[in-house]
Structure formats: C-alpha cells, structure tokens
Amino acid sequence: MLKTEINELLTQTGPGTPMGDLFRRYWLPALHAEELPENDCPPVRVKILSERLIAFRDSEGRYGLIDEFCAHRGVSLWFGRVEECGIRCAYHGWKYDVTGSCVEVPSEPENSNFCSKVKLTAYPLVKVGDVLWTYMGDPAHQPGLPEFEFAQVEPEQTYTSKRWQESNWLQALEGGIDSSHVSWLHSGGLKSDPLFKGTKGNEYNLNDLRPFFEVAEADGGLFVGARRNAEDDKYYWRITPYVMPSFTLVPPRGDHPVHGHFWVPIDDENTWVYTFDYHPTRALTPDERQAMKDGHGVHSRNIPGTYRPMENRDNDYLMDREAQRRGETFSGVRGIAQQDASLQESMGPVVDRTKERLVSSDTGIIKARQKLRKAVEALRDEGITPPGVDPAHHRVRSAAVVLPQDESFIESSREALTARPGVAHSSV
Amino acid sequence: MTAPLRPILANACARAATAEEARFRIDRPIGGRSALVFALDGEAADVIDRVAERPWRGARFLRAGGGAVLRLEDELADADVAIMIGTADADGAAASAIARACAERGIMTAGLILGEQLEVAAAVSALRPFARNLMVTEDEDDVAEVLTALRA
Numbered sequence: 001m002l003k004t005e006i007n008e009l010l011t012q013t014g015p016g017t018p019m020g021d022l023f024r025r026y027w028l029p030a031l032h033a034e035e036l037p038e039n040d041c042p043p044v045r046v047k048i049l050s051e052r053l054i055a056f057r058d059s060e061g062r063y064g065l066i067d068e069f070c071a072h073r074g075v076s077l078w079f080g081r082v083e084e085c086g087i088r089c090a091y092h093g094w095k096y097d098v099t100g101s102c103v104e105v106p107s108e109p110e111n112s113n114f115c116s117k118v119k120l121t122a123y124p125l126v127k128v129g130d131v132l133w134t135y136m137g138d139p140a141h142q143p144g145l146p147e148f149e150f151a152q153v154e155p156e157q158t159y160t161s162k163r164w165q166e167s168n169w170l171q172a173l174e175g176g177i178d179s180s181h182v183s184w185l186h187s188g189g190l191k192s193d194p195l196f197k198g199t200k201g202n203e204y205n206l207n208d209l210r211p212f213f214e215v216a217e218a219d220g221g222l223f224v225g226a227r228r229n230a231e232d233d234k235y236y237w238r239i240t241p242y243v244m245p246s247f248t249l250v251p252p253r254g255d256h257p258v259h260g261h262f263w264v265p266i267d268d269e270n271t272w273v274y275t276f277d278y279h280p281t282r283a284l285t286p287d288e289r290q291a292m293k294d295g296h297g298v299h300s301r302n303i304p305g306t307y308r309p310m311e312n313r314d315n316d317y318l319m320d321r322e323a324q325r326r327g328e329t330f331s332g333v334r335g336i337a338q339q340d341a342s343l344q345e346s347m348g349p350v351v352d353r354t355k356e357r358l359v360s361s362d363t364g365i366i367k368a369r370q371k372l373r374k375a376v377e378a379l380r381d382e383g384i385t386p387p388g389v390d391p392a393h394h395r396v397r398s399a400a401v402v403l404p405q406d407e408s409f410i411e412s413s414r415e416a417l418t419a420r421p422g423v424a425h426s427s428v
Numbered sequence: 429m430t431a432p433l434r435p436i437l438a439n440a441c442a443r444a445a446t447a448e449e450a451r452f453r454i455d456r457p458i459g460g461r462s463a464l465v466f467a468l469d470g471e472a473a474d475v476i477d478r479v480a481e482r483p484w485r486g487a488r489f490l491r492a493g494g495g496a497v498l499r500l501e502d503e504l505a506d507a508d509v510a511i512m513i514g515t516a517d518a519d520g521a522a523a524s525a526i527a528r529a530c531a532e533r534g535i536m537t538a539g540l541i542l543g544e545q546l547e548v549a550a551a552v553s554a555l556r557p558f559a560r561n562l563m564v565t566e567d568e569d570d571v572a573e574v575l576t577a578l579r580a
Contacts, residue, residue, distance in 0.1 A: 213561045214552075214563070314442075316441050346442065346445050349445070350447065355458065359509075360536050360537075361561050363574065407553075411546070
C-alpha cells in the first residue's frame with residue numbers, strides 16, 4: 001500500500017516532477033537503432049518522459065534528438081526533410097542541426113544572423129549496442145555511457161526488441177522485480193517456449209510453487225533471490241538484479257541466452273519496453289534469433305511496421321480460452337511479454353496503490369519503491385546522485401545457481417552476479 | 429462447439445481499463461493484517477520500540493530474543509503474518525521457535541535483518557530456513573516501510 005502522494009511521486013515523470021528529475025540523471029533508451037537505419041533516413045517522433053521530441057540521423061551519421069516542434073510556428077518537424085546535415089521544417093524551410101541550433105531561416109536576408117539566436121532543446125543521442133540512448137538532464141551531471149552487458153557484447157551475441165505498453169512505467173517495472181508470478185502466469189512457457197524449455201532449472205521451478213524470497217541491497221539497486229528446494233539439501237536460487245531506475249534482468253535457464261528489460265516512461269500512462277536477449281560467450285543461433293523475432297521468450301510479436309504487440313487491449317489480447325483450458329497458457333494470452341502486459345494494463349493506466357493489498361512475498365516490490373522514493377527525495381532535497389547512474393552499477397548479471405542451504409546467495413554468487421566479458425553466465 | 433461470445437460493450441473488454449474508469453472502481457474498505465513483529469535481539473528491540481511509536485492498524489510488537497519468555501500459542505492466536513526483526517546478534521533459536529509455531533498455524537513468516545551484508549551473514553543463515561521472505565537491509569526505515577505496505 002502506498003499513500004496517494006507517494007504513488008504520484010513515483011509515477012509522474014514529466015518535466016519538473018521529482019521522479020522526472022530522477023530519470024533525467026540517467027542515460028535512457030530513446031529508440032531502437034533500427035529506427036534510424038541510415039544517414040538522412042526519415043525522422044522519428046519520440047515521446048519520452050512526457051516530452052515530445054524528434055529523432056533524426058544527419059548526412060554524416062550524427063544522431064539528433066530535438067524538440068519536435070519548429071520554433072517558428074510550432075509545426076511538427078516530423079513532416080520535415082532530413083537533408084544536408086540537418087532537418088528542415090516543411091512549412092517555411094527553417095533548418096536545424098543535431099544540436100537543435102537553427103542553421104537557416106530562408107525568409108531572412110542572406111547575411112542575417114537571426115538564426116544564430118534560435119535554438120531548440122536538444123539532447124545527446126548515442127548508439128550503444130542496438131539502442132540509441134539519450135540523457136535528458138543537466139549537462140553538468142551527464143554520466144558516463146551505459147555499460148549494461150547486453151549492449152556491450154558483439155552484435156551477433158545480442159538481440160533487442162521493443163514494445164509499447166499501455167500503462168505507467170512503475171507497474172511494468174514491478175512485474176520485472178516480482179518473481180513470484182512466474183510459476184503461475186508463465187508456467188506454460190516454461191514447458192514449451194523454445195527460449196526456456198529443456199533445463200533442469202525449470203524442473204525446480206515447476207516442482208516448487210511456493211518459493212522463499214530474499215532481498216538484498218546492491219550498489220545500483222537490488223538483488224532479489226527466489227529459492228526453491230533442490231536435491232541433497234541444496235537450494236535452487238534464481239537471482240534477479242534491479243538497477244535503478246528501471247532496468248531488470250531475468251535469471252537465465254540452462255545455456256539459453258540471458259534476458260531482461262528496460263522500462264522507459266513515454267508519459268505517465270504509457271511505457272516503452274526494451275527487451276533484450278544476449279549470450280555472454282557465443283553468438284545467438286539462427287533459431288534463437290528467429291524465435292525472438294517471432295515473439296518467443298520475453299519478446300513480443302508486434303504488428304508489422306510498429307512496436308505495438310499483436311495481442312493488445314483493442315482485441316482483448318487475442319484471449320484463447322481453449323489454450324487456457326488445455327494448460328498451454330495459464331491466462332489464455334499468448335507469449336510471456338503480453339501475459340504480463342495484459343494484466344498490468346488491466347490495472348488501469350496508473351494503478352491506485354492506496355487500494356492494493358500486498359503480502360510479504362512482495363518484499364522486492366516494497367523495497368524497490370522505497371529505494372526509488374529515497375533516491376528521489378535525496379536528489380530533490382540534497383542533490384545526491386542516485387544509485388544506478390554510475391556505469392559501474394550496470395555491470396551486473398542475473399544468475400541461476402544451486403547452493404548449499406547454509407550459503408548466502410549474495411556472497412556465494414558475487415562473481416556470478418558480475419558481468420565479466422568472455423565468461424559464461426551461471427545458469428542451471 | 430459454439431464460438432466464444434465477443435464483448436459488445438466497451439466496459440466488457442480490455443479497453444475499459446482507462447483512467448476515467450479507474451476512478452469508479454468498487455472501493456470496498458480493506459482490512460488490515462494482524463501482524464506480529466518480533467525483535468530477535470536487543471538492538472532489534474530498540475528498533476521496534478521506535479517503530480511501535482507510530483500509529484498502526486493493529487500490529488503488535490514483541491521481544492523474542494535473548495531469553496524473553498513468550499506464550500506463542502496465545503500471541504499467535506489471531507495473527508496472519510509474523511515479522512522477525514534481527515541484527516547481527518539475532519537469536520536463531522527464537523526465530524526457529526516462532527517459525528515452527530507459525531508453520532503449525534499457517535501463518536506467513538518474514539524476516540528483516542538490519543546491518544551490512546557481511547556483518548549479518550550468520551544471522552541471515554540462521555533465519556533463512558524460517559523466514560519465507562527475508563530482507564537484508566542497512567536501512568532501519570525498511571521495518572516501517574514493510575509494515576505500512578502490508579497495512580499492519
């Protein structure tokens with residue numbers, strides 16, 4: 001349960017809000033790199049943290065992310081032409097470069113310096129891995145570039161997809177921290193999904209539906225351990241890292257790739273979900289890559305040409321009661337991503353947390369909210385840099401390990417929970 | 429087999445989940461939990477003394493470690509969650525006794541160990557078998573945070 005004012009504090013990310021200020025201390029995914037595939041390609045509208053922006057790639061390959069609207073008459077630059085190292089407004093030809101500087105006002109005399117006085121808000125846009133990242137805060141506080149392992153490995157080892165979720169970012173993120181729903185909502189996928197099936201870990205998962213949970217602090221956020229009984233007085237641990245503000249990793253299964261999510265607020269009622277799979281030591285196989293494109297694992301199958309999932313709220317998520325009855329899916333919705341999204345969207349755009357009834361197995365969610373609130377207050381009141389900004393905090397991994405019952409999952413898994421280039425992940 | 433009925437009203441399909449609709453969701457009052465908070469050592473007792481000063485819906489705070497004598501069968505009679513608070517000196521035997529009594533009665537157990545991860549490792553190990561949900565934290569505020577979230 002959260003009080004109304006705390007719920008609003010955590011869920012509102014527009015300009016000038018405390019949580020918005022927090023998000024503006026981090027590099028955030030702004031676009032999938034495939035959205036700007038070549039120089040002078042069409043521009044893309046981007047809404048992030050409630051700000052409407054336009055992204056483009058100029059004639060020299062530089063990425064720009066600037067205010068969507070022309071300074072002249074407020075026309076959307078999406079209708080503009082990307083040409084000769086800038087984007088030109090379709091209305092009267094005003095032209096801007098990737099820094100947002102106006103470089104040409106055709107109606108002014110040739111030797112006019114008027115355009116030097118016109119500048120649109122602009123944010124840096126940098127490609128790291130398959131993602132174009134932006135930093136929307138004060139340049140004086142701009143941190144080093146992201147060092148998440150999924151974006152650091154070779155291109156053949158990683159795959160990223162993107163989907164639109166019609167809910168506030170926090171209820172989406174909380175699904176990524178909450179391991180306790182997996183044995184129920186996603187039970188069908190553990191048996192059949194090509195990116196999950198056939199591992200020893202799945203047997204532990206399905207044989208023990210009442211896991212114990214342990215939450216521990218991490219430099220950048222949290223580690224949430226879910227333990228189930230294994231053989232010989234041992235525990236099977238699935239360890240989920242959460243890096244603030246909105247990055248989560250799913251514990252791996254066997255030699256399947258590792259996956260996770262970045263939850264980015266579009267506005268207070270919509271979220272971009274960047275979903276990735278990577279393998280630390282080998283290329284993804286053609287079959288794995290195809291399965292990801294087909295919406296298996298934690299990816300979605302999207303309506304072609306969009307990032308909207310095929311199963312969405314306009315079609316009741318293509319509910320299949322027969323598949324539900326047969327046990328192929330627990331909820332009747334196909335695919336892990338939309339199984340989650342369908343339920344999180346059903347809560348309403350911003351769930352009213354004054355009415356929820358948490359139980360102690362929600363400890364990870366409780367602690368994540370508390371960390372977010374404290375970080376927001378520390379930044380607002382004392383200017384303290386929040387956890388997860390330092391790129392060193394990004395170098396985490398999820399893990400699935402079997403440990404003796406008396407061992408700490410954190411201490412025994414320190415190395416397993418640290419991203420180490422060229423070293424395989426710890427997985428069962 | 430008959431074809432499944434398709435919803436014909438906007439309020440009978442997923443599109444009904446709007447902000448406007450959410451304002452009118454049935455608002456039945458939610459009862460609190462009957463929570464018992466046990467301090468497993470002296471330092472934890474100081475913490476729960478401070479936390480107990482806040483207004484709670486019915487949570488009760490008890491000292492369990494260090495030889496404190498409790499009539500668990502009485503204390504647990506109407507409880508539905510038991511939260512054990514400990515530090516590096518947490519009394520594992522007390523945790524075991526509480527957890528066993530809770531298990532017999534189907535009462536959920538949770539544990540909060542306060543302190544730096546390495547310093548409280550032994551206490552965590554002692555509590556691990558008995559707390560279905562365990563949090564290791566350096567932040568004393570987490571005790572109140574968890575109780576508030578649980579409507580204790």
